[in-house]
Amino acid sequence: MYLSRTWISARSLILITATTSIDEIIRKFKRDGLDYTESKHRIPTPIEGTCEWVKKCSKYEQWIRQPCGIFLVVADPGCGKSVLARAMVDDFQRVQERENALVCYFFFESNVGIQRSSTMAFGALIHQVLSKNRDIARASLENMVVDGDNLNEDIQPFWDLLMKILQSSRKQVICVLDALDNCEDGEELLEYLIKNCPSSTLSASRIKFFLTSRPFGKLAMLIDKPDNPPEFSVVKDNDANNKERIREEISRVIQKRVPEVAAFRDLTPSEVSALISDLQRKNGDATYLWVDLVLKELQRKENQQLTKKAWLNLARTFPRSLDLVYAKMLSEVNDVAYARRLMHILIAARRPLTWQEANIAVELRCNFASDEPWDAEETENSERAFRTRLLACCGFFMTISSGKVHFIHQTARDFLL
Structure with missing residues (x-):
């Protein structure tokens, strides 16, 4: 599992001592620039009466009663997996205080480098657990030597840390991980969780996972293995009911x-x-x-x-199919050259661009293509003006959320590739 070795610390080894502040301990598990809350809030809340189908499944009813286990929702693109994941986070958070539980989450995004990594996801989960249990942060981690290089490359140190933290806490921990198919090592992550998730009867660590994913790669083989533990449950959107x-x-x-x-x-x-x-x-x-x-x-x-x-x-x-819908949307683009440049830039970007960054990037590229001088003052425009031009040129193929430019959906980006 490759990842840049610049996250936790400039030093390879990090010693958490009695003088290390709780805030410093917590900060070690969240990379600068990683905003997992923004990813969640960008997803719309469900309309009343929706995202309830999962709760009617007998496998879900069994999973929700257990202290440990994995519940995986497998569904095709556009079926509302991310909205469902957000709804579950919100539902769990509403009852977490009454149920003595902790809810943490991570939404994988394929076009955001740091949100494609399983180690980043587990760092975010640990950050949330410690943030909500500041009293156990020091007790769990004091005198522990954390190997920064291993944390960047391997999920095992994260898992060991999480299990150590949970042993110091009596709370039920629920982890929601959305879009495993957007994780660069999603198959390995699922395989790891299936193998290592604690048993409901044998473990003192009360942790369970709610996962979503498209069908992808080795997923079909993993979910249908006859020797999967009973704590692993799968529901599919294409089952008749x-x-x-x-x-x-x-x-x-x-x-x-x-x-x-x-x-x-x-x-x-x-x-x-x-x-x-x-x-x-x-x-x-x-x-x-x-x-x-x-x-x-x-x-x-x-x-x-x-x-x-x-x-x-x-x-x-x-049109009835998503591909035909996207083809229709692109056929109605008013400024083909502008739209093409902007789409190329967004696809190549390693993280979501702010509207200002996207505006400058596309204008620079336009000026390079035409050999005209670039007028920075003219480019510095309002978000409203950029949004208006975006809508006029590209329709609803792209959108702006929280000041950042995104494709309307992952399937729209996939359609271009």
């Missing part, structure tokens, strides 16, 4: 959002009802993402200028 439950929840989203989107069109109740039925029927693949994209398309300013008949026809003729 789960697929129907997800479809019902997506129907609730359509029923709630369509009247809101259609309000400015002055549609009759029967027209709204017909539009809802049409979208429910067309969403054959049962993805939240498709619904979100079609409703965003209907809300675009230029589409709001259409006649009611043309607007309804746009909804009825919207």
Whole structure:
């Protein structure tokens, strides 16, 4: 597991002593620039009545009652895995004080270097556990020598530290890890957790994991191995019962959002009802993402200028597959050269760019291509102006969240590669 050796300390060995402050101890486990809370808050909260299908699974009911175990949700792109992960974090956090529990999380992102690493994820988990249990930080780690190089390369030291911390705590720890498929060593991480997660009956460490992932690589072999421990449970979105439950929840989203989107069109109740039925029927693949994209398309300013008949026809003729949706979005790009440059920059970037960075980068590239002098003062514009140009040139293919520019979804980035 390769990772740059510049994270924990400039020195290879770190000695945690009686004079080491608690804040210093906690800081050692969070890399500068890693904001795991921002990744969570960028994900929308679910609409009421959704993200409930998992809780109806008997395997989930068994997992939630156990002090240890792994619960893995495997689902195709666009089925709301990240929204589900955020919903679970929020649900667990609401009851953690009453249940004497601790909730920590990490959302893997394939286009962010430091959020693709399992060691970074475990560093973030330990940081959260210690931040919420400052009284056990010193008791657990005092006089321990931490090998900075090993922490950067191997998950084992992190796991050993986490187990040592948990032995000093009586709390139940719940770890939510979203999008293992975006982790650079996701297969190895899952295999490690399956092998090392404590047994419900034998371990004093009360820790369990809620994981999400697309189907990828060796995942199918890992989840179907006959010798997997009983503490490891898997649910799949394509199981008949789960697929129907997800479809019902997506129907609730359509029923709630369509009247809101259609309000400015002055549609009759029967027209709204017909539009809802049409979208429910067309969403054959049962993805939240498709619904979100079609409703965003209907809300675009230029589409709001259409006649009611043309607007309804746009909804009825919207492509059924995500690839066709993305192809349609790109075919409607107004400034192809600008959009291409910006997309190239975002794909190549090792972390999400702020809108200012993206603005400067694309303008520099445009000026290099045209040999025109670069006017920095002219480039320093407002976020509102950049957002307006982004929407005009690229539609909803990209978006700005918390001041940073992102593709609308991981599948949009994948479509370009």
